Amino acid sequence: MSVSEQAVIGWWRGSFDPGLSLGERIRMAGEAFADRPAVRLGDGSWMPHGALHDRAAGVRRAMSRSLEERGGAVGCLTGTNESLQVALIAVLMSAPSSTVLDPSLPASRNRQALDDIGARTLLADRTTEAYARSLARPDDVVIMLDGVGDASDAGPAPIVDDGVLTVFTSGSTGRPKGVRRPYGAMAHTCYNISWRFGSSPDDLMLYVGSPGHVGTLNDVLLSILNGFAAVPVQLTDLDLRAIYGLIRDLGVNKVSMPPSLLRLLLRHAASNGGFDRDLTVASSGEALLRSDVRLFFEVLGTGSTLWQSYGSTEAGHMYAGFYRPEHATGTGSLPLNSASRGVSIEVLDEEGRPVKPGETGSIRVRTPSLALGYTTGEAGSGFGEDERGRYFMTGDRAQLISEGVFVVEGRADRQINLHGRRVELGEIESAILATPGWGEACAALVADAGGRTTLLAMVSPIPGMTGDPARLRESLRSVLPSFAVPAKLVCVDALPRTTTGKVDLAGVRDTLAKSLASSQGDTGTPAKGPTENWVADAWQAVLGVEQRPSRDVSFDEFGGDSLNAVELCLRFGQKFGVALGMDFVTAHRTVASQAAALQDAAATGTAAGERVVSLRASDEGPVCVLVPGAGGHAWVYLGIAGELATPCELLALNLNFSDRDELLPERLRDTVLASLGGARAARPVVLVGYSRGCLIAATLGGLLREKGVRVGGMALIDPSPLRRDPLRARMAAAVRGWRRSRRRTDHAGARRLLDEQIAATRHEITRLYRPEHTVIGDMPCAMLVTSETARLISSMGSLYGRPVGACEIETVPELGHLDLMRKRGAPIVAGWLAARIAAFGGG
Known part of the structure; x- marks a missing residue:
């Protein structure tokens, strides 16, 4: 040293x-x-x-x-x-x-x-x-x-x-x-x-x-x-399987993440062999549950350490809760039991006096980590000073359990914590009222019978005007962080009020809760048999809803997203003893189809991965083959598929294979050819790629043409990378010697199967598909790119073997790379793609 x-x-x-x-x-x-x-x-x-x-x-x-x-x-x-x-x-x-x-x-x-x-x-x-x-x-x-x-x-x-x-x-x-x-x-x-x-x-x-x-x-x-x-x-x-693979393969020994993500990681680990070393895990931003403590020690054992950080932006890290297996038992919130050095915390009653054990009060903190205040100098900010010096009233309510041990019970103001993010309900309401045509708004975090919390808002238009909640919600996306945009806006003539004329917050929450419950109601055919009913139970548990899904409603239509899909697959894997990727939910989107696939998996002991996933069946228009980015999931195209209005059939490639040879260009070509047989053989094909998937789509275009397929053209969505990164190559060489000498012993184990490790899929795609080796030739090709990609293209003489001046390129300046495939970008990308499909559909 x-x-x-x-x-x-x-x-x-x-x-x-x-x-x-x-x-x-x-x-x-x-x-x-x-x-x-x-x-x-x-x-x-x-x-x-x-x-x-x-x-x-x-x-x-x-x-x-x-x-x-x-x-x-x-x-x-x-x-x-x-x-x-x-x-x-x-x-x-x-x-x-x-x-x-x-x-x-x-x-x-x-x-x-x-x-x-x-x-x-x-x-x-x-x-x-x-x-x-x-x-x-x-x-x-x-x-x-x-x-x-x-x-x-x-x-x-x-x-x-x-x-x-x-x-x-x-x-x-x-x-x-x-x-x-x-x-x-x-x-x-x-x-x-x-x-x-x-x-x-x-x-x-x-x-x-x-x-x-x-x-x-x-x-x-x-x-x-x-x-x-x-x-x-x-x-x-977030990619849960990739995070799990990184922790296992790199020798990670310390982890910091919010409880909601830790919960999913532990469930995934429980179904995939756990961890081979002790970990120290810190969790913050949300409350840990007693069930999280139980799961943590079941998966990692008593040699690992779990602690929860309690702090704020204004006062830094103030307190911690260190937990052992015995904390998993009992009821109520987990206690905070360890003060930080130099930090003094008091629980005070309404008169500013310290409460006795068993009583509840407001938290006041004194700490060298205290902020100076706010840039806006807000009134009632919580900062103060007395004969003992500066302090901060956190706005949290807590119950004192014993000397130095307390339980946080919630906020004293209208500030909420949503998935680890602090959100002022007043900011959401201010954004709504700043939108022309709207006169009243009240936002609330609503929990349904399953305990799942959702951010909703009740809104009322200015008298004499007709409001469009859907348009308002889209407007809010441009001024609020995505996590602060309410999942649903409930439009009423006037907000409920108390006898004193104030907004009836309890009445608002009750109405919003009823609206949330009814929004996911379904009147289709009920689940049949024990397996379908078990799958329906799993949907309700993961989505936290009271309503029973029908056997034919799709998971995404019922409110599921990619993170819900990961949790659903973890439940399926634990129940049926098979390893499933998120594309299982993409390929089998209804209760009925999932139940049938799980029964087959239970009988054979394996769950066959879908090489090509059908996102839309149609006899009209061309067949569009959609290639995802390095994450490999067909799920990424679901939002665009839902917005796409032009007649066509949509087939999405799944790139997360258990056999890495499946990613070889010739193997992928054969996979696509097999899906284009029968009635599809006579129809033109349009190849669509996103991010690194553009390299694969461009490569497949030439290979399919060689086999006589009528490839009408290619639509490439923000291709990446456009060229090799010499700076990163130099960095890799600079530290390669260190990596050889410092490689941990547990890093030498066999790599995880590709369908359990998206990081490995990303590595293989990078190895097999290089921008400098990709040539699109004379094939019709259009690109939709972000401002950043457009800037890089403008500095290049050619792209995929074609002069840049000869490329059809459209720029979307207001969106980032990831935004293109999210709800915000899906309508824009779908509109652009519809025009390209119409142009290329004649083959």
């Missing part, structure tokens, strides 16, 4: 030194851990801490120059990847004022946040550059996190003594609320979380989050200060 390492390893063991700045702590850690791996890149290679700091050095110099010229603050726009690590190092060392924003949020919301702190300098990488430039004012500057080069030949940028990172959360006024967190407060929070984890440079930590979320920023800073390697997972790109 080097001298520099000795100076910073275990820095959290002693007392906290407030005189040492966060920037100086980051500098010391960068020197001590320069040769250690820091973050796993998208191609599976590792970037060392030294490389992160070298890249950040160039960013810091460019950023410092911009701040000298323009003043103001710095705004970071990046994904949950290595660029977020570089951005945090740069701003926490050299920016007096900064913020980190999530590029997946509406542009208007992020622009407000940048204006609130006066940001004139923006940091972005290649994936967010177009978005950042669309937000920038004419005199702003955008600095590329992956394009400033090595600044080692120039003097270092100054390190600030302290600064403020503003974290934006939901605000009751309709604007995002900026919480001003001093860098010193962030250091103190990480000091306590490092202590909770027992952090070491030898750790390998997987965390799930999104940029701009305070929990994710803590996880990233934890890695930077403690010198361990991190495996970041973007919250919007």
